[in-house]
Amino acid sequence: MNSADTRLWALDAHDTATLIRLGRISAVEATRAALDRLHAVNPRINAITLALDDDALRTAQACDAARARGDALGILHGVPVTTKCNVDQAGLPTDNGAPAFKDLIAKEDSPVVANLKRAGAVIIGRTNTPAFSMRGHTDNALHGATFNPWDRRATPGGSSGGAGAATASGIGAIGHGNDIGGSIRWPAYCNGVYGLRPSYGRVSRINGSAPPGRPMSSQLMAVDGPLARSVRDIRLGLQAMAARDPRDNRWTPVPLTLEPVRRPVKVALVTRSDGPTVQQSCWDAVRTVGKRLQAAGYHVEEVSPPDLHAVSELWHGIGTTEQAHLLAPRLQGSGDPSISTFLEYWWQLRKPRDMAGYMSAFIERDTLLHRWLMFFEDWPIVVMPSSTEPPVPAGIDIQGLDGCRRMLDALYFQLTLPVLGLPGLAVPVGMVQGLPMGVQLTAARYREDLLLDAAEVLEAHEGPRTPIDPIG
Secondary structure, eight states: OOTTTSOGGGSOHHHHHHHHHHTSSOHHHHHHHHHHHHHHHHHHHOOEEEEOHHHHHHHHHHHHHHHHHTOOOOTTTTOEEEEETTSOOTTSBOOTTOGGGTTOBOSSOOHHHHHHHHTTOEEEEEEOOOGGGOOSSOOOTTTOOOOOSSOTTBOOOSSTHHHHHHHHTTSOSEEEEEESSSTTHHHHHHHTSEEEEOOTTTSOOOOTTSOSOOOHHHHHHOEEEEEESSHHHHHHHHHHHTSOOTTOTTOOOOOSSOOOOOSSOEEEEOOOOSSSOOOHHHHHHHHHHHHHHHHTTOEEEEOOOTTHHHHHHHHHHHHHHHIIIIIHHHHTTSSOHHHHHHHHHHHHHSOOOOHHHHHHHHHHHHHHHHHHHHHHHHOSEEEEESOSSSSOBTTGGGSHHHHHHHHHHHTTTTTHHHHHTOOEEEEEEEEETTEEEEEEEEESTTOHHHHHHHHHHHHHHHOOOOOOOOOO
């Protein structure tokens, strides 16, 4: 099979790896096709900040040589993937979307990049992120704005907006992302793909280029994970990324599949909010998922985890306090005024706490996490909206206090999972007014297996997520 004979770039990771392993295509053919797709569509979406043509083709040639020698092949052998520009990749800038870091060259691979390489993946490009990866929309003064391939007027999400738009458009089979407040699940939702936020400690993450020591929010909330167009690719991406790396003291040796839960598996549907108003299309998506899981043998009821509103608000108590004390001094020299604008609005809407309030937030977190874990004993899977509305307009977060409030409201359900260190999976569910719609699933810590099993049921109803040709 020749790369000119079929759209190799449109294949998912599973099929690409299988065809390479069988010798029906070469890794070089798959990589050239992926690079051709990158250069064909990236000018319309600006998802890739740095194309790695030469490095990718050298890696692909090495993949083909390894197969010819009969070497053991990794689960992603020869599969084109992307990495986000805020993780270290040896010899490349870890610019994190900020002009101030454009010359910060990584000396070694971060754990997640190293694990992708060990799995045989071919990294074809780096994806865009807002400055400091701290906005729900992907735009920065260094690389510019990323556009949603479905509609340029809508946000592609953030901070892994480049990964989401690239994956949806067929630039790589798997996109690497990270998530401290929704930055995998929100872009997955906005671009109509799957996105997994793994449990705290599941995937090693640390950047040698960063100053030593991580703030508490990063230690407790920040994770790396995959975005993909199929559930089976999410499984492959997680398996590759979760390999042991001793550099992160949070990494936990927990199997990817744990003991079965009692059948029928009970699913709780969140269908009410004590926070911002939720548009009907978002509730409809949750109930649609409930019906599909019920038909597949799950036991489904409309019931919410305890203190959902308090959990969402707790993120601000921890996150904004750290931003104001640790990030604020770095903003003036970042070279990106938009991040300063957004954070100033955010801090007006959710005021940072004093030391006593910050310390009490962690006491509250311990109580809330206990209540949620006890809830999961009875309800192993929870389905909630991904957002309060379809993908919001691009750049709305810096359009005054009302615009920032709308973005924070849209992220209301996203914030619940990181603050408790829980896994979450964004699942596409239909379309609304030409934009993707979806939900997020969550479960107890390290129960990604339950989420992926349920997502396969939902994927069977939705059909395959094929790459789209970007509009505009």
